[in-house]
Each structure stands twice: as structure tokens, then as C-alpha cells.
Amino acid sequence: MKTKASGFNTTLVHGGKVDDQYGSAITPIYQTSTFSFQSAQQGADLFARKEEGYIYTRIGNPTIAALEHCVAELEGACGAVATSSGMGAVALTCLALLNQGEHVLSTASVYGPSRILMEKHLVRFGVESSFVDCSDLAAVRRALRPTTRLIYVETPSNPMMQVTDLAAMAELAHAHGARLAVDSTFASPYLQQPLRLGADVVLHSVTKFINGHADVVGGIVSAGTPELERRLRELMTLLGCNMDPHQAYLVHRGLKTLALRMSHAQLGAARIAAWLEARPEIAWVRYIGLPSHPQHELAKRQMSGFGAMISFEMKGGLEAGRRLMDHVQLMLLAVSLGGVETLIEHPASMTHAGVSREERAAAGITEGLVRLSVGIEEPEDLLADLEQALQHV
Numbered sequence: 001m002k003t004k005a006s007g008f009n010t011t012l013v014h015g016g017k018v019d020d021q022y023g024s025a026i027t028p029i030y031q032t033s034t035f036s037f038q039s040a041q042q043g044a045d046l047f048a049r050k051e052e053g054y055i056y057t058r059i060g061n062p063t064i065a066a067l068e069h070c071v072a073e074l075e076g077a078c079g080a081v082a083t084s085s086g087m088g089a090v091a092l093t094c095l096a097l098l099n100q101g102e103h104v105l106s107t108a109s110v111y112g113p114s115r116i117l118m119e120k121h122l123v124r125f126g127v128e129s130s131f132v133d134c135s136d137l138a139a140v141r142r143a144l145r146p147t148t149r150l151i152y153v154e155t156p157s158n159p160m161m162q163v164t165d166l167a168a169m170a171e172l173a174h175a176h177g178a179r180l181a182v183d184s185t186f187a188s189p190y191l192q193q194p195l196r197l198g199a200d201v202v203l204h205s206v207t208k209f210i211n212g213h214a215d216v217v218g219g220i221v222s223a224g225t226p227e228l229e230r231r232l233r234e235l236m237t238l239l240g241c242n243m244d245p246h247q248a249y250l251v252h253r254g255l256k257t258l259a260l261r262m263s264h265a266q267l268g269a270a271r272i273a274a275w276l277e278a279r280p281e282i283a284w285v286r287y288i289g290l291p292s293h294p295q296h297e298l299a300k301r302q303m304s305g306f307g308a309m310i311s312f313e314m315k316g317g318l319e320a321g322r323r324l325m326d327h328v329q330l331m332l333l334a335v336s337l338g339g340v341e342t343l344i345e346h347p348a349s350m351t352h353a354g355v356s357r358e359e360r361a362a363a364g365i366t367e368g369l370v371r372l373s374v375g376i377e378e379p380e381d382l383l384a385d386l387e388q389a390l391q392h393v
Helices: 007-016 040-047 062-075 086-097 112-125 139-143 166-175 227-237 245-255 258-277 298-302 317-327 357-362 379-390
Strands: 079-083 103-107 128-132 148-152 179-181 201-205 219-223 283-285 309-313 344-347 369-373
Touching: 007 062, 007 103, 007 227, 062 079, 062 219, 062 245, 079 086, 079 227, 086 112, 086 148, 086 179, 086 201, 086 219, 086 227, 103 112, 103 258, 112 128, 128 139, 128 166, 148 166, 148 369, 166 179, 166 309, 219 227, 258 309, 309 317, 317 344, 317 369
Parallel strands: 103 128, 103 148, 148 179, 179 201
Antiparallel strands: 079 219, 201 219, 283 309, 309 369, 344 369
């Protein structure tokens, strides 16, 4: 079914579907490593890319392609490339878009493993990196170098919930001869489509909101031009970081309910954020739906909703945060985010533990910071859980 002119939910349900000979209502799992040819000439033509078809699952697979096509439609992309993990998508993006002697500029509070990849591993191949508050365009301008060829931003950022003006950042990057890559994991395509705002590449850890059920690890990169999509796909097949067909099937199944899940979760997040902001135990709350958020007005313009992620600072610092997390009963103390269940975690000792204390402090990641990924439980039950846990702080 062609869905390019359809509404968002219709594309979620029908986008990317592969028609098989039996009329399956959903795309089947093509759990195969290789595909046979009808003739030697067909095999030769496929390898020469003279016709469409499938050769080997690392190169392409109908189940994976269905997910890629659906996400590409949602993002307004020329194409998308699914990877075996979210970090696979990050690594693929950096390796495809950066060359020796070049510089990448990124969000100061970028996801810990993403920062480690850039500053401790890409440097071994002659790629330099630096990190600034990407919600501050003036700071980004000052940090640009003659060799900057990639600006890599998370928006909203993890875990500080900073919002970057994507249209302005794309204009700045392109004027400097650089590309803009956006990790939009916290927003998902339901709330934000960076390519439509001028970004060159958008990536997601599909482990999070896109899949939404905490049972799959995966990533995806969408490209704004056919040339970029070809570059990403060629490198993905060489690196061997392709998604597995069964992974793709589960992610595509989860994707169909993205709007329903996200709509409900962000209603709960808005209630919880407002409740936390009024609590005497809490120093501050970062939720982009609160008027107190520094980029609240920008988020209203750039996004179609405020999402389900909240960060807040306990007045009692690290020890108070630990007591809170040790006493929740309904929420799960776990890393990751975006599932149907609510997760609570401590960034300084978990998701950003590999980043130095000094670098965390510079990015605003304090010892008492707590991150909350709100699920689809009843908000009243989540508030009751927080209420009883705060009694132990």
C-alpha cells in the first residue's frame, strides 16, 4: 500500500509493508541468510545492481527493508538504514560522514557511549571532537573550526533535556560546509522530524520509543539525500552491523503503536513533571513541556509534543537520589528508556559513568540528577509510587 500522502498513524500501520504471495496482513519474517537466483544472469545483474532484488541478508532483506521504508516515510527521508544497535547507528553515522583530519562538534551532555566513541576512539583515526551546549548557537559558532565537517546533536539531549534549534543549526552547519546529524531518540518521528528542518541525517536507537517494549536492541539512520543513503548503506554492509530480520519484525510491530504509546506517556509525564516541580525535596525539574524549561517556546515551535522524558535534581544530592531510587516499587530501576514501563535511573553512575566527573559537571550532569522515562501506566499509580518513595528521602 502506498502511504506517502497518508496521515501519521496510517503510515505507522501500513508503511513499508511487503506484499508476499500469500497475502500476509503483516510483513513476514524472512529468516534467511541468503536468497537463491532464478538464473546465473539474474545473480550477475543483482550484484551489478541492474535490478531490484535480494542477495544476502547483510546486504538487504525484505523484513528489514519494510521497517526501513516505513521509518523513511515518517521522517521524510530518501531512505533509511537499520543497524544492529543504537550505537551501531551512531558509529555508522560518524564513520560515514567524517574523514581523517576533520572535526566533529557535539552536544556536551550527549549520551555517554556516543561521547566516548568520539573523543577516545575516533581520535585514533585522526578525527578530533569537542563538546558544547548545542542549545546555545553562539557557543556553537565559537566552537566551530576550519576542519569541522559534522555537527552532531541530540535534541532533546540526554539527560539534560536541552533543545536545539534545528533549522538554525542546519543553516549554520551548511554555511560552514558541514553536515548536521541529529540523534532524535528522545523525540521519535512522532514528535519531531529533523530532516524537514534541514538536517542531513537523523538517527534513533529504536530500542527506545520506536520499538517501545524493551525487548529489542536496534538502531536506524535516515538520510536526506540518495547519495547519503548510498554511503550509509554501503558502509553498513561492509561493517556488518545490519539488523537481524527477527529484530526488524519486532521493531516494525512496535512502531505501529508509537503514536498511541507516546500520546499516553507524555500526558502522564506532564502531570508528573508539574507534581515534581512543586515538591520541596526537588531542586529543579527539566521537562520541555514545563513553561520553566529554558527552551519551552522553541520546543512548542519545533515539536508536535513534549515527550515522556524528565530529569530532576534532588536537593539532597547523590544520597537522596539513591534513597529515592531504592524505594520506588512500581518503577523499574534500569537504564534505557521509551518502553511501556516507567524506568528511573542515575545518569552519573549509569548512562554517563564512562564520562569523567569534570566533563559531566561541565555538561550539567550533577551527582544528584535523576532521569525518569515515563511509561503508559496510570499517572495516579506513578505519582503514588513517587510519593511513597520520597518519604524515605
